[in-house]
Amino acid sequence: MAKKTIIVFSNDLDKVMASFIITNGALAMGDEVTLFFTFWGLNVLRKEEYIPVKKGFLEMMFGWMMPRGANRLGLSQMNFGGLGAKMMKHMMQTKNVNSLPELIATAQTLGVKIVACTMSMDVMGITKEELIDGVEFAGVASYLGEADQANVNLFI
Amino acid sequence: MAKKTIIVFSNDLDKVMASFIITNGALAMGDEVTLFFTFWGLNVLRKEEYIPVKKGFLEMMFGWMMPRGANRLGLSQMNFGGLGAKMMKHMMQTKNVNSLPELIATAQTLGVKIVACTMSMDVMGITKEELIDGVEFAGVASYLGEADQANVNLFI
Amino acid sequence: MAKKTIIVFSNDLDKVMASFIITNGALAMGDEVTLFFTFWGLNVLRKEEYIPVKKGFLEMMFGWMMPRGANRLGLSQMNFGGLGAKMMKHMMQTKNVNSLPELIATAQTLGVKIVACTMSMDVMGITKEELIDGVEFAGVASYLGEADQANVNLFI
Numbered sequence: 013m014a015k016k017t018i019i020v021f022s023n024d025l026d027k028v029m030a031s032f033i034i035t036n037g038a039l040a041m042g043d044e045v046t047l048f049f050t051f052w053g054l055n056v057l058r059k060e061e062y063i064p065v066k067k068g069f070l071e072m073m074f075g076w077m078m079p080r081g082a083n084r085l086g087l088s089q090m091n092f093g094g095l096g097a098k099m100m101k102h103m104m105q106t107k108n109v110n111s112l113p114e115l116i117a118t119a120q121t122l123g124v125k126i127v128a129c130t131m132s133m134d135v136m137g138i139t140k141e142e143l144i145d146g147v148e149f150a151g152v153a154s155y156l157g158e159a160d161q162a163n164v165n166l167f168i
Numbered sequence: 169m170a171k172k173t174i175i176v177f178s179n180d181l182d183k184v185m186a187s188f189i190i191t192n193g194a195l196a197m198g199d200e201v202t203l204f205f206t207f208w209g210l211n212v213l214r215k216e217e218y219i220p221v222k223k224g225f226l227e228m229m230f231g232w233m234m235p236r237g238a239n240r241l242g243l244s245q246m247n248f249g250g251l252g253a254k255m256m257k258h259m260m261q262t263k264n265v266n267s268l269p270e271l272i273a274t275a276q277t278l279g280v281k282i283v284a285c286t287m288s289m290d291v292m293g294i295t296k297e298e299l300i301d302g303v304e305f306a307g308v309a310s311y312l313g314e315a316d317q318a319n320v321n322l323f324i
Numbered sequence: 325m326a327k328k329t330i331i332v333f334s335n336d337l338d339k340v341m342a343s344f345i346i347t348n349g350a351l352a353m354g355d356e357v358t359l360f361f362t363f364w365g366l367n368v369l370r371k372e373e374y375i376p377v378k379k380g381f382l383e384m385m386f387g388w389m390m391p392r393g394a395n396r397l398g399l400s401q402m403n404f405g406g407l408g409a410k411m412m413k414h415m416m417q418t419k420n421v422n423s424l425p426e427l428i429a430t431a432q433t434l435g436v437k438i439v440a441c442t443m444s445m446d447v448m449g450i451t452k453e454e455l456i457d458g459v460e461f462a463g464v465a466s467y468l469g470e471a472d473q474a475n476v477n478l479f480i
Contacts, residue, residue: 014316019478021342026207030177030323033287037308051338052401070415077402089208090233100291103226107290131345134419135412152349159476160326164315166175166323167342167478170472182363186333186479189443193464245364246389256447259382263446320471322331322479 015044015162019155020053022168023079024088025097025112028056031168032115038164039122046158047119048150050129054136055079056116057128057143071137078136081144082112120146127154171200171318173311176209178324179235180244181253181268184212187324188271194320195278202314203275205303206285210292211235212272213284213299227293234292237300238268276302283310327356327474331467332365334480335391336400337409337424340368343480344427350476351434358470359431361459362441366448367391368428369440369455383449390448393456394424432458439466 016038020031035045049057060081067075079085090096101111110118120126127148133139140149159165172194176187191201205213216237223231235241246252257267266274276282283304289295296305315321328350332343347357361369372393379387391397402408413423422430432438439460445451452461471477 019342021339021480027177030175030207033308034311037312041309041312043312051342068418070411074402074411074415090230099226099230103230103293104291106224109287109291131421135416135421137415152345153353155346156349156353156355156476164312164321165476165478166321167480168177168323183333186331186363189464190467193468197465197468199468246386255382255386259386259449260447262380265443265447320468320477322477324333324479 013042013044014164015046015158016164017046017048017155017159017162017166019048019050019167020056021051022088023052023055023085025085025100026088027168028053028082028085029112029115031166032112032119034166035119035124036115036122039119039124044123044125045119046125046127046162048127048129048155049147050132051136052078054128054132054138054143056082056085057126057147058138059142059144060084063139063142065139065141067137074136075138082116085112129155169198169200170320171202171314172320173202173204173315173318173322175204175206175311175323176212177207178244179208179211179241181241181256182244183324184209184238184241185268185271187322188268188275190322191275191280192271192278195275195280200279200281201275202281202283202318204283204285204306204311206288207292208234210284210288210294210299212238212241213282213303214294215298215300216240219295219298221295221297223293230292231294238272241268285311325354325356326476327358327470328476329358329360329467329471329474329478331360331362331479332368333363334400335364335367335397337397337412338400339480340365340394340397341424341427343478344424344431346478347431347436348427348434351431351436356435356437357431358437358439358474360439360441360462360467362444363448364390366440366444366450366455368394368397369438369459370450371454371456372396375451375454377451377453379449386448387450394428397424441467
């Protein structure tokens with residue numbers, strides 16, 4: 013048994029899907045996997061519904077403009093205002109490939125450790141109440157501690 | 169001798185060039201290198217000529233819109249509809265830096281292992297006939313098996 | 325004590341910040357860290373002031389269009405012609421998070437090794453005089469030598 017870590021920096025649908033496909037593969041093979049969501053990646057962990065939280069003006073604006081949750085992510089290219097992401101999801105469904113929310117649910121069932129970067133949360137004004145259940149909160153020291161024990165460490 | 173793996177997720181000319189420069193450096197030093205092409209990265213492996221394959225409508229559209237082969241990639245920034253990529257290629261030629269197709273040929277001569285992700289191929293409707301020779305086909309379990317044996321694993 | 329390497333390929337403010345936050349965390353924990361700046365990442369190392377250097381036309385154009393130094397980088401998304409980066413910097417300041425130039429200065433104080441990729445410099449026509457002090461110059465073989473000794477290697 014070995015450990016893997018992935019820093020999920022991106023909130024592009026395609027890159028986040030890749031993160032979870034690697035994660036679920038590793039979990040299925042008996043590895044431990046820790047995912048550190050930071051910066052844009054935090055949006056993957058946001059609850060879909062609007063959570064009323066007191067915020068500053070810029071935080072509110074960023075909160076509005078960034079996607080709320082795994083269902084609303086766009087592609088890293090050929091997104092065309094969301095049309096590309098819609099087409100991609102349709103193609104995945106046709107091929108019986110799990111959707112991102114399903115991949116996340118599977119990862120959680122298989123025991124993934126999901127960590128949200130508290131420093132990014134602070135900068136972007138994202139609060140714990142806005143994130144899905146089952147998320148831990150930590151900073152860069154925690155990431156480095158885990159990466160030191162892992163044999164594969166990716167930045168996506 | 170050590171092993172390296174790179175997941176080539178991107179089809180940006182600059183990032184794919186970086187992947188092969190690292191690869192060829194490692195191969196020259198006696199390392200084994202396995203490159204896993206997934207998602208947009210699959211386009212790097214497409215043959216330049218149009219290969220007639222029966223596809224669904226969305227698959228056909230994606231196939232048209234995505235670049236066909238290493239010669240048609242754009243830059244990750246300052247691409248300006250291909251002009252940036254053209255300028256970059258010209259600058260590389262002036263400095264006697266190998267082009268991407270030359271870097272790929274060198275890697276193949278030096279014994280790189282090139283793997284195309286079958287799940288991505290399925291989702292995007294890319295078939296084996298459309299890809300260049302010398303490519304192996306596998307999934308995430310194969311990647312993890314190799315990454316476990318490698319001492320450097322990158323996601324590009 | 326362990327060693328870390330990061331290839332800083334990007335010149336996006338957010339990604340470069342992430343690179344230095346990881347770097348400074350690792351340095352603070354007693355690790356050695358080597359950062360390889362290549363391609364767009366070289367712009368992070370450029371001096372802010374214009375340095376007159378004899379260049380070809382394309383090199384000059386690229387030099388003009390690319391950001392000159394850590395203070396002028398844009399965000400990887402939601403940049404809106406620099407407005408997004410300005411907003412992000414303001415939010416960081418409000419939360420007492422160090423700016424990128426401060427993070428770089430801290431890394432240098434803590435003993436980071438900063439390497440500029442000579443091949444990229446050559447291709448993009450960036451000269452040593454244009455880069456900040458304290459930078460070493462090397463190529464891919466040097467990167468691989470260090471990565472072989474490191475236990476965490478990231479590509480950002």
